Amino acid sequence: MTVETRIIMGMPITLDIPNSEGADIHERVFDVFNDADKRFSPFRPDSEVSRFNSGEIDEPALSSQMRDVLKIAHEMQEITDGYFDIKREDGTIDPSGVVKGWAILGAARLLERDGFGNFCIDAGGDIQVGGRDARDSEWSIGIRNPFDPRQIVKAIAPRGQGVATSGNYVRGDHIYDPHDRTSRIEGPVSITVIGHDVLVADLHATAAFAMGDKGIYYIEALDGLEAYQIHQDGTAVQTTGFKEFVFS
Numbered sequence: 001m002t003v004e005t006r007i008i009m010g011m012p013i014t015l016d017i018p019n020s021e022g023a024d025i026h027e028r029v030f031d032v033f034n035d036a037d038k039r040f041s042p043f044r045p046d047s048e049v050s051r052f053n054s055g056e057i058d059e060p061a062l063s064s065q066m067r068d069v070l071k072i073a074h075e076m077q078e079i080t081d082g083y084f085d086i087k088r089e090d091g092t093i094d095p096s097g098v099v100k101g102w103a104i105l106g107a108a109r110l111l112e113r114d115g116f117g118n119f120c121i122d123a124g125g126d127i128q129v130g131g132r133d134a135r136d137s138e139w140s141i142g143i144r145n146p147f148d149p150r151q152i153v154k155a156i157a158p159r160g161q162g163v164a165t166s167g168n169y170v171r172g173d174h175i176y177d178p179h180d181r182t183s184r185i186e187g188p189v190s191i192t193v194i195g196h197d198v199l200v201a202d203l204h205a206t207a208a209f210a211m212g213d214k215g216i217y218y219i220e221a222l223d224g225l226e227a228y229q230i231h232q233d234g235t236a237v238q239t240t241g242f243k244e245f246v247f248s
Contacts (some may be wrong), residue, residue: 002134008033009041009100011124017111018118018134025116029107033123036103039065042094053092069098072203080207080218101164101202104128108198121198126164128198140247146189146230153236154192154228155247162198166191166209187213191229194245201225 004026005014013033015026041047048066051057062070073095076084086093104121108128111119118131120139129139141163142152156163167190191209195201204225208215216237219227226242 006030009037009103009123010043011100012122013124014120014122016120016122016133017116018132020116023116025111025114028114029110029121032107032110033103036099036106039063040069040095040099042092042096049093049095069095069102072102072199073098076203076207080204083210084203084207097206098199098203100124100126101162101199104202105162105197105199126162126198126202127158128162129158130160143192143228147234153230156194156245157247158194158245162195162201164193164195164198164202164205166193166202166205187231188215188229189232191215191219191227193219193225193227194242195225 002018002020003014003016005012007013008030013030015029017025017029020026038044039048042049042053044050048057048063052059052062052066070093073084073086073093076098077086084097086095086097088094100123104123104126105128107121108119108130111117111121112130118133120127120129120133125144127141129141133139138157138159141156141158143154143156143165145151145153146167167188188209191205193201193205193208195204204219204222205227208218208227208229211218216227216229216239219225220239226239226245228236228238228242230236
């Protein structure tokens with residue numbers, strides 16, 4: 001079996017690894033996500049995040065993986081002028097906004113190290129691809145219509161890069177402006193970002209969505225990132241270079 005889906009970290013994770021029949025690579029890639037869930041889930045009382053939040057362990061005792069995630073979160077908070085923030089109002093942390101992209105990228109690196117250069121990893125709609133698909137064609141990724149997820153509004157070719165979508169149309173208002181936590185994000189319904197890897201795409205998609213209408217202009221100003229933003233009235237706007245990734 002080259003394509004397999006499992007529910008891990010509360011979301012469907014699909015691996016498509018052409019020519020992997022008979023290998024144990026699927027199991028090892030899924031283990032990356034299982035390990036991330038055990039370490040970073042804020043819903044598991046025995047996770048490292050929960051133990052840190054409860055004061056059971058302090059910063060010097062944190063694992064290298066946790067230190068890496070916290071470092072990324074801190075850097076993003078500075079880069080985005082506070083629009084990316086993993087701190088909750090009660091002072092605890094929820095690094096979920098980093099962990100998904102971080103885990104997908106880790107899984108992709110495992111595949112590449114083991115000689116599987118052709119792959120597609122889809123974790124809850126955030127995607128990293130490598131090489132080509134089973135038909136030796138470019139991987140084709142669909143951007144879903146946030147008003148009708150059965151419809152695809154754009155088909156794009158990431159060409160070895162990562163794709164991430166942020167929005168509140170599936171999970172409700174889980175993304176907010178950290179500068180005003182009481183206000184609902186107005187304007188955009190979703191923003192899809194293409195970056196040189198899925199972690200970069202995911203981090204900046206989250207920050208851009210928290211910025212509201214300004215998000216697309218934030219992405220436009222960054223080198224190596226492109227985006228497609230859909231608004232509540234059904235209109236869409238894209239960055240200058242996004243068209244280069246769209247299938248004609």
